[in-house]
Amino acid sequence: MQAIVQDRYGSPDVLRVEEVGKPTIAGHEVLVRVRAASVNARDWHVMRGDPYLARLVFGLTRPKMRIRGTDFAGVVEAVGENVKRFAPGDEVLGEVEGAFAEYVAAPEDLVARMPSNVTFEQASALPLAANTALMGLRDAARVQPGHKVLINGASGGVGTFAVQMAKVFGAEVTGVCSTRNVDLVGSLGADHVVDYTRADFAKADARYDVVFDLVGNRTLKDMRSVLTAEGALVLSGGGMSEGGSLVGPMGLIVKGQVVSRLARQKVLVLTAKAGRENLEALAELTGSGKITSAIDRTYAFDEAPEAIRHLEVEHARAKVVITM
Structure with a gap:
């Protein structure tokens, strides 16, 4: 599969599209074909390794996790043997490392069903x-x-x-x-x-x-x-x-x-933590029309470096989303 990867800290120029192995799933995980992924300030900070003190978490000399992105929305492709809440074909949203890729493996407890009346782009903007x-x-x-x-x-x-x-x-x-x-x-x-x-x-x-x-x-x-x-x-x-x-x-x-x-x-x-209950609450709020995802701009998958550059340089309003 294709993914947006980086092997050193720096500007958006350190990001590139690369062919990597498709993730395998454990018993409690789902494999999701990503349809949209949103960009967060966290992606910029990890890309830059900034602030420097945060490299104790991100990785001292380069990111521990090569694939960027955390927020995604897509379609379940396969489920682990212990997964009870999802089945192939379900449309879901979630938050896990490595979302800027064609596929992502995510624990069942970090995934929720998408509301039927929102787009993948709108759903991907929600998690973080x-x-x-x-x-x-x-x-x-x-x-x-x-x-x-x-x-x-x-x-x-x-x-x-x-x-x-x-x-x-x-x-x-x-x-x-x-x-x-x-x-x-x-x-x-x-x-x-x-x-x-x-x-x-x-x-x-x-x-x-x-x-x-x-x-x-x-x-x-x-x-x-x-x-x-x-x-x-x-x-x-x-x-x-x-x-x-x-x-x-x-x-x-x-x-x-x-x-x-x-x-x-x-x-x-505040230390915000991802979890199923909150993702489901957000899905309900969005599905009922009480909140909506305001999206500033969307980019194609291979334009992910430009999406992060837009967030970094232009101080984008609302959310920036990458579509597959």
Whole structure:
């Protein structure tokens, strides 16, 4: 099969299409023929090996996993002997390493059935980004009806889902984005949109029960200053950051962990984990029309390097998807 692989860290030029062996499946796994796969900031960070400290996880001198990508949607081709929930022909979505390939092997518990009324492209956009939004708002911040929620980075892959999800939970939502994305964020349901090129939310009078930071470009002091006395700040990795750094957005996360032990306000560091229950919840939300996948651009399979370049250089709005 063909896959998008890399053997060294660097720019999108290190990515290439290569013929590799078709994966074999264990008893608890399914083999999926991939129809679409979405690009995440994580793919950019692994490709670059950035921040450098993360290479302790990614691989010291080159990526441990050669095939890029994690989010996919496709059709089940075969199932392991212990799989009970799926059969060949099922249309599914999931999250596992190695998604930029014609086939992917995934544990049964990291796969869910696709809603019948969404495309493979829309389904592939869900797993990592929408799950991060779900866990940040529902599980970490515990957003309730009537809460005021500010989302910093509202036009990104996670942000576009977070705006919609906060509205599903009954919150009053303020999205922060650039001028070109104001209309997009408003169309997704945000009650208020702050154009950061024209206004600074940290200098305004508004106070929020929850601040969900998806950018990592503001200080903890700035973000805590707009929280209510018992509000919650949720930090989620920082999305894109300047390359070549030692710790990148992890520096802000470490500071957040320290402050969380001392402050009355909650400072919560989000670690989103893939799982069947959340994937099924996302499928239900999408199938019922409560949330939708906002897609910025789609690329053909052999254009995967350009898809990641677009995410890295253009700071793409919403989701970028690779189609097979």
